[in-house]
Amino acid sequence: xxxxxxxxxxxxxxxxxxxxxxxxxxxxxxxxxxxxxxxxxxxxxxxxxxxxxxxxxxxxxxxxxxxxxxxxxxxxxxxxxxxxxxxxxxxxxxxxxxxxxxxxxxxxxxxxxxxxxxxxxxxxxxxxxxxxxxxxxxxxxxxxxxxxxxxxxxxxxxxxxxxxxxxxxxxxxxxxxxxxxxxxxxxxxxxxxxxxxxxxxxxxxxxxxxxxxxxxxxxxxxxxxxxxxxxxxxxxxxxxxxxxxxxxxxxxxxxxxxxxxxxxxxxxxxxxxxxxxxxxxxxxxxxxxxxxxxxxxxxxxxxxxxxxxxxxxxxxxxxxxxxxxxxxxxx
Amino acid sequence: xxxxxxxxxxxxxxxxxxxxxxxxxxxxxxxxxxxxxxxxxxxxxxxxxxxxxxxxxxxxxxxxxxxxxxxxxxxxxxxxxxxxxxxxxxxxxxxxxxxxxxxxxxxxxxxxxxxxxxxxxxxxxxxxxxxxxxxxxxxxxxxxxxxxxxxxxxxxxxxxxxxxxxxxxxxxxxxxxxxxxxxxxxxxxxxxxxxxxxxxxxxxxxxxxxxxxxxxxxxxxxxxxxxxxxxxxxxxxxxxxxxxxxxxxxxxxxxxxxxxxxxxxxxxxxxxxxxxxxxxxxxxxxxxx
Numbered sequence: 001x002x003x004x005x006x007x008x009x010x011x012x013x014x015x016x017x018x019x020x021x022x023x024x025x026x027x028x029x030x031x032x033x034x035x036x037x038x039x040x041x042x043x044x045x046x047x048x049x050x051x052x053x054x055x056x057x058x059x060x061x062x063x064x065x066x067x068x069x070x071x072x073x074x075x076x077x078x079x080x081x082x083x084x085x086x087x088x089x090x091x092x093x094x095x096x097x098x099x100x101x102x103x104x105x106x107x108x109x110x111x112x113x114x115x116x117x118x119x120x121x122x123x124x125x126x127x128x129x130x131x132x133x134x135x136x137x138x139x140x141x142x143x144x145x146x147x148x149x150x151x152x153x154x155x156x157x158x159x160x161x162x163x164x165x166x167x168x169x170x171x172x173x174x175x176x177x178x179x180x181x182x183x184x185x186x187x188x189x190x191x192x193x194x195x196x197x198x199x200x201x202x203x204x205x206x207x208x209x210x211x212x213x214x215x216x217x218x219x220x221x222x223x224x225x226x227x228x229x230x231x232x233x234x235x236x237x238x239x240x241x242x243x244x245x246x247x248x249x250x251x252x253x254x255x256x257x258x259x260x261x262x263x264x265x266x267x268x269x270x271x272x273x274x275x276x277x278x279x280x281x282x283x284x285x286x287x288x289x290x291x292x293x294x295x296x297x298x299x300x301x302x303x304x305x306x307x308x309x310x311x312x313x314x315x316x317x318x319x320x321x322x323x324x325x326x327x328x329x330x331x
Numbered sequence: 332x333x334x335x336x337x338x339x340x341x342x343x344x345x346x347x348x349x350x351x352x353x354x355x356x357x358x359x360x361x362x363x364x365x366x367x368x369x370x371x372x373x374x375x376x377x378x379x380x381x382x383x384x385x386x387x388x389x390x391x392x393x394x395x396x397x398x399x400x401x402x403x404x405x406x407x408x409x410x411x412x413x414x415x416x417x418x419x420x421x422x423x424x425x426x427x428x429x430x431x432x433x434x435x436x437x438x439x440x441x442x443x444x445x446x447x448x449x450x451x452x453x454x455x456x457x458x459x460x461x462x463x464x465x466x467x468x469x470x471x472x473x474x475x476x477x478x479x480x481x482x483x484x485x486x487x488x489x490x491x492x493x494x495x496x497x498x499x500x501x502x503x504x505x506x507x508x509x510x511x512x513x514x515x516x517x518x519x520x521x522x523x524x525x526x527x528x529x530x531x532x533x534x535x536x537x538x539x540x541x542x543x544x545x546x547x548x549x550x551x552x553x554x555x556x557x558x559x560x561x562x563x564x565x566x567x568x569x570x571x572x573x574x575x576x577x578x579x580x581x582x583x584x585x586x587x588x589x590x591x592x593x594x595x596x597x598x599x600x601x602x603x604x605x606x607x608x609x610x611x612x613x614x615x616x617x618x619x620x
């Protein structure tokens with residue numbers, strides 16, 4: 001299985017390569033990618049440096065152009081595709097059918113992957129993208145159980161990539177408008193979820209209120225560490241019960257599923273975190289490299305070393321991890 | 332501009348569904364969408380029963396009848412259900428996942444692209460029109476300006492449908508939030524969502540109405556209400572204003588929209604949001620006049 005690692009900057013990219021990434025994915029510094037954060041991502045010049053570094057290391061570079069092109073601004077997405085093609089990248093990760101159609105017609109030899117934002121969860125959808133745009137790989141949304149992933153892998157016309165570690169999206173990616181509804185900034189169009197510009201941290205007595213665009217997402221007392229106000233991970237009232245009605249702050253960690261994923265024929269495992277710094281990238285990539293190497297050496301003897309989980313736990317949201325939808329009871 | 336009635340988003344009993352449509356055929360909506368769009372476990376009506384009901388209505392009530400497919404397809408059974416609806420032989424289908432578009436375009440059948448199909452620009456729209464897209468139900472977050480910009484480059488435009496009243500479908504998940512609220516697993520849900528024919532209200536700790544939990548779907552807390560915008564909807568090229576079924580009030584809403592569109596009444600519908608249409612956060616309330 002290929003280890004696909006995030007990089008939001010050149011230092012992060014260096015660390016990802018040094019720590020054992022097989023492929024690194026990056027985005028341009030604008031709203032053409034789904035991690036459009038201030039001060040992150042790559043100008044065309046930096047992307048060219050990234051391409052030469054990755055290729056000098058004998059690894060692959062993917063460019064994510066995985067937001068939906070805004071009406072009247074299609075040229076920005078076209079330009080991103082052209083720039084990536086000029087860099088000789090190993091794949092483009094796309095979500096928008098118009099952008100895919102453009103990439104396929106303008107650069108017929110370019111390798112295309114379907115982004116997780118494309119929301120393809122079944123064989124018929126994958127076949128559609130394969131037939132019309134020649135995609136060779138698809139990243140699966142984090143909504144299928146392990147059994148469903150196994151069944152889909154057996155039928156899929158293209159290689160599948162699944163998420164291994166990182167912030168847990170509990171909604172089908174590409175089909176979640178919660179953040180857009182509250183902030184007006186959309187993951188699909190602007191590449192942002194719960195954008196920092198909409199976040200307010202309000203100290204309250206000994207505790208802290210966290211808000212998004214004025215909406216109270218959570219209220220922490222002095223004993224709790226205030227988490228980032230992501231809408232799906234706040235505490236809300238439902239029929240008089242106050243709880244994490246959607247999900248607790250937690251990260252996905254599928255180290256324990258690696259043998260099953262490999263046996264199912266999953267082609268690649270993706271780590272989330274282009275918004276994270278080099279320290280995160282280095283430690284997390286290193287753990288996954290060790291795990292994949294151990295699996296390769298001895299598939300039947302593979303077990304998750306406690307120190308791997310300890311390390312990932314440190315970097316997890318809310319310092320806890322979950323198998324998410326892969327695990328049926330979670331659903 | 333015509334009026335359409337979107338698919339029922341909630342889990343209502345077979346009896347309630349039949350009674351609802353018996354009432355709806357008496358209303359002045361032009362189009363009825365039928366089918367389960369949220370959860371594959373909601374089988375009060377099977378795909379075949381939905382097709383039968385749709386055929387029966389199509390032959391008797393003089394309205395346009397369209398079958399809607401599921402939005403999030405997780406299992407082989409879900410996918411079979413989608414295929415069954417697409418193979419209905421005769422009725423137009425609203426595709427809510429690319430799977431349905433795949434089946435319909437293979438058979439060279441025209442289709443309606445539902446609100447969860449991500450079309451945000453003229454290029455995607457044009458591609459899907461080449462595959463049979465006849466009507467575009469616009470993604471909930473597209474406002475007037477963006478819709479106009481998406482349509483401007485097109486020489487031939489599809490029919491355009493906008494959700495004009497009802498709770499906005501905002502997100503879909505593997506997890507059933509209604510089951511979670513009841514402390515049961517999705518596999519043992521005992522269809523608790525049927526206890527909430529209007530969904531389950533989720534509020535902030537300051538009692539602000541944010542979302543409506545509806546099984547695996549999350550809807551807006553308040554209904555969108557574009558009654559006051561009917562002139563700008565028409566101007567933008569919208570051919571169908573969609574009303575989303577709610578447990579209460581649906582007939583009043585239809586009646587009010589119908590009268591407003593004919594210019595025979597200036598009655599208003601209280602409350603709701605119109606932020607998305609105005610290019611603002613969707614939750615933004617209609618400004619007081």
